[in-house]
Amino acid sequence: MITSRDLTSLNDLEYDNDVHYLKTSCEEVFELMLYLKEHLSMTKLVDIFVIDRLKLQKDNRFCLNYLLKNLEFNKYICVQLEFDTPNKIESISFIWPNAFFWESEILNHYNIQFNFELPPNEFSGLMRKDFYKSKVELQTQDLNESNSTLKLKPSHYLQQNELELELSLQDDVIQECKINTGFQFRGIEKSCENLTSEHLMTFSDKWNPNKSLFFNVLCSDTFERMLSIQVTERAMAIRMIMMELNRIMEHCYTIAMICYEMKFSKYYSEMMIYLEKIRGLVRFYCGEDISTSFSCIGGVRYEIPQGWASTCINLLDSIEQGIIDFNKVIQSSSIWNEILLVGKISSLQALEYGISGPSLRASGINYDLRKKSLKYFYKDVDFETPVGQEGFVLDRYLVRIEEIFQSIKIIMQVLDNLPSGKIISSDSLSFRSFKDKDNIFNEQKYIDVITKEINIPNSQIYNSLESSEGEIGLHIVGDGGNKPLRFKLYSSATNTFSLYPKVMDGLDYQDALLILASLNINMKEVER
Amino acid sequence: MILSSKNYKQHGLLKGILYYIKYLVLNTISKLGRRKNKYVQLPSSFLIKNHRGYPVLKLLEEDEKLKCVGCGLCEKVCPTECISLEGNHKNSSLTVGEAPKSFNIELLKCTRCNLCSEVCPVEAIELSGSYDFYSDVDKDVWTIDKLTQKN
Numbered sequence: 210m211i212t213s214r215d216l217t218s219l220n221d222l223e224y225d226n227d228v229h230y231l232k233t234s235c236e237e238v239f240e241l242m243l244y245l246k247e248h249l250s251m252t253k254l255v256d257i258f259v260i261d262r263l264k265l266q267k268d269n270r271f272c273l274n275y276l277l278k279n280l281e282f283n284k285y286i287c288v289q290l291e292f293d294t295p296n297k298i299e300s301i302s303f304i305w306p307n308a309f310f311w312e313s314e315i316l317n318h319y320n321i322q323f324n325f326e327l328p329p330n331e332f333s334g335l336m337r338k339d340f341y342k343s344k345v346e347l348q349t350q351d352l353n354e355s356n357s358t359l360k361l362k363p364s365h366y367l368q369q370n371e372l373e374l375e376l377s378l379q380d381d382v383i384q385e386c387k388i389n390t391g392f393q394f395r396g397i398e399k400s401c402e403n404l405t406s407e408h409l410m411t412f413s414d415k416w417n418p419n420k421s422l423f424f425n426v427l428c429s430d431t432f433e434r435m436l437s438i439q440v441t442e443r444a445m446a447i448r449m450i451m452m453e454l455n456r457i458m459e460h461c462y463t464i465a466m467i468c469y470e471m472k473f474s475k476y477y478s479e480m481m482i483y484l485e486k487i488r489g490l491v492r493f494y495c496g497e498d499i500s501t502s503f504s505c506i507g508g509v510r511y512e513i514p515q516g517w518a519s520t521c522i523n524l525l526d527s528i529e530q531g532i533i534d535f536n537k538v539i540q541s542s543s544i545w546n547e548i549l550l551v552g553k554i555s556s557l558q559a560l561e562y563g564i565s566g567p568s569l570r571a572s573g574i575n576y577d578l579r580k581k582s583l584k585y586f587y588k589d590v591d592f593e594t595p596v597g598q599e600g601f602v603l604d605r606y607l608v609r610i611e612e613i614f615q616s617i618k619i620i621m622q623v624l625d626n627l628p629s630g631k632i633i634s635s636d637s638l639s640f641r642s643f644k645d646k647d648n649i650f651n652e653q654k655y656i657d658v659i660t661k662e663i664n665i666p667n668s669q670i671y672n673s674l675e676s677s678e679g680e681i682g683l684h685i686v687g688d689g690g691n692k693p694l695r696f697k698l699y700s701s702a703t704n705t706f707s708l709y710p711k712v713m714d715g716l717d718y719q720d721a722l723l724i725l726a727s728l729n730i731n732m733k734e735v736e737r
Numbered sequence: 738m739i740l741s742s743k744n745y746k747q748h749g750l751l752k753g754i755l756y757y758i759k760y761l762v763l764n765t766i767s768k769l770g771r772r773k774n775k776y777v778q779l780p781s782s783f784l785i786k787n788h789r790g791y792p793v794l795k796l797l798e799e800d801e802k803l804k805c806v807g808c809g810l811c812e813k814v815c816p817t818e819c820i821s822l823e824g825n826h827k828n829s830s831l832t833v834g835e836a837p838k839s840f841n842i843e844l845l846k847c848t849r850c851n852l853c854s855e856v857c858p859v860e861a862i863e864l865s866g867s868y869d870f871y872s873d874v875d876k877d878v879w880t881i882d883k884l885t886q887k888n
Contacts, residue, residue, distance in 0.1 A: 404816065407814070407816075407852075408816035411816050411848060411850040411852065412816065492788070496788055496789040496851075497788075497789055497849070500848065500849075500850075502850055502851075510851075510855075537760075538760060540744065541753065541756040541757070541760065542753060543747065543748060543749065543750065543752075543753045546745075546746075546747050547747065593738045594738070595738055595739075595740055596738065596739050596740065597740055598739070598740065598742075598745070603744075603745070604740075607740055607744050608740070611740065640856065641855070644858075649831065649858055652830065652831050655831070655858075656810070656831075659810055659813055659814060659856065660813060
């Protein structure tokens, strides 16, 4: 067991893929966390999750992991606890207020007790390894009819997300706001423990259908880091182009949602037309626009067809001109600059809750993951990251429009200098390296690789990317077989989700819906 | 880069009316000479060729028999396990063998991921370009007769 006096600086520690693993006991956790936050400046809490090792060993069944991050040097520390069934664990929401969401989730899924209490549930203990199916009965709820509460369910005509908002009003001013969830839980993580690595690529684009290209690249990138496989240069360039195209699509969607809440229907339809044109480009490349699975372990599955690059350049030129005109016309009206000055997020609040993405940059903090962890070709391409002044809705709109222009600049530079060569590297462990267009090189190995799939080594890994709304990450734990032991998804939408009820201060319900539209929370990432 | 303070300026009613008149006049003058569409249209033939539709079994050109050899590799690769085969494949090489007796695909489970056509050593199974059939399917399972129909 390591006490808090042994850690003095970050440079003395050993890192394994930028992560350092620590082991402590249950009594010393709270003091360690205080020491790590103040002296070693670990300002951000990324993730909390549990590994269940019933089949491997009988004692010390559970393993609690806390992932912490240092923003300046881009390093992680993972604190691990091992126990059987403790009495009660102290919660950390006093230090980092966004830890409450994951601890309540662990209470629901694994039945591990914390300091606080929650009402009981039928499906408690769902994620344990010895959980069996039981009968489920439908429950009916009593309707609470009171004059001063307004419930906005997903079937309401004003609601666009899959949330349930409970607003208690008094003379049209919001006093309190509660959020109820549970509409989008699909049990992704438990069903991913039964899939091999090749099947996970085709499943990874259904976790969030709007950002399917980001999750494809993330899933294949973590496996390549675990097995230490090199990717060819042409595949790196194609992956970068697809990620920037998805970023433009998502920014067009949020701007369209802001115009929809302000009842500007002409500008809403103009932004959706741009979205459909870019989707046609992606469909031209790989055959599908929503459930694309274009990347695999070792490279990319499809080659760029003839005529794609020239149509791409022409389309992006016309879109750039269209958005410049759109921005000038909309900002010349006095309504736009006055009504959008609501929903302020200060920089202190943003750092405490761990937000990332364009809503962090709109509050005045200059942080971009593409410039910190220099992957594929981001070190050779020159682009800038826009930073706003205060945290209103107007700043988030301005930052997103500037990011569209920077993404177009990146795509033009990559398309001018596309490297030539193969798409898939020759030392990838999949069947594609043993097959050419017409012949198979080695038939015995071809059959062997397909029947017995790739073995995941006995280690942990954490990998992250910068998507259009923030940071997304994957945590994979392997035990030597061909299926993962534990599979954990992380997205920064959970942090904005826990911050949202605290932004209301004397607002209408229409302003509340405006702020929701500008943050772009997708509940499929929060609940999985 | 920090955004310039020009974007945060507010103005009143009179200035807004002047901006509106200025853009009205400029936009009408610039659009008088234009005849073409402002946006670029993608050619429609590109979209149909590459689109992933429902799976189709191929036939040889000389005598109308199945190209399929019955090796069973597509059954092991499919992530949703919707293919089921019955065939004897005891030869040593992958490209020689007899056609299978029965070949069933449950269409509602297929996610059109294109893994079965990548694995096939003889290129016997393919994803065609049309997807209109999903509304007319009576039963789930498709046998050899329906998979080789040309429609």
